Amino acid sequence: MKVQSYLSFEGRCDEAIAFYKKALGAEVVQLMRYSEAPPMPASDMEDGCGGATPAADKVMHSVLRVGETELMLSDGRCSGQAEFKGIMLSITASTDADARKWFDALAEGGQVMQPLTQTFFTSSFGMLTDRFGVGWLMVVAAA
Incomplete structure (x- = not known):
């Protein structure tokens, strides 16, 4: 499936x-x-x-x-x-640099809900809604 x-x-x-x-x-x-x-x-x-x-x-x-x-x-x-309620697309990046690049690009014209930052579970995590209203979650894969 x-x-x-x-x-x-x-x-x-x-x-x-x-x-x-x-x-x-x-x-x-x-x-x-x-x-x-x-x-x-x-x-x-x-x-x-x-x-x-x-x-x-x-x-x-x-x-x-x-x-x-x-x-x-x-x-x-x-x-x-267009309405994208109750869902988010998640990107798992390999590096902090990739996470930053994609996060900033998706955030252009959108709204950042959680700035990309280090957390207890990963070196980079953030959430945003892009200019179309699609929710995105960005995370760097844990080593």
Whole structure:
């Protein structure tokens, strides 16, 4: 079994992809736009599974490779109201320098909840919410 994160940016997915490429060195593995999808059957729209299709240039599905992990991202229904409540993504860095680099990059335009600092359990630990509202926890692997 494999559990992966799927984040809906509600219309800001292209912006998020560019941000994570710059901040974390993420690599786009897959990207499909709504314009590439086959037409939705009318029956799907009638039973509430469809609804209005977002603009053709919006991201229907994407996969980013971030280090050893793949994150899936989408524009969702393009409501403009992305909400990432009750979850955080965690990065385990090998060094304090990497932790600092990624923490500062993710914090740009976001909000630091716990500054990156030494704790009793690791040399660097911090928490933040990035500019999209995604929560991140940064920790250096214990030696």
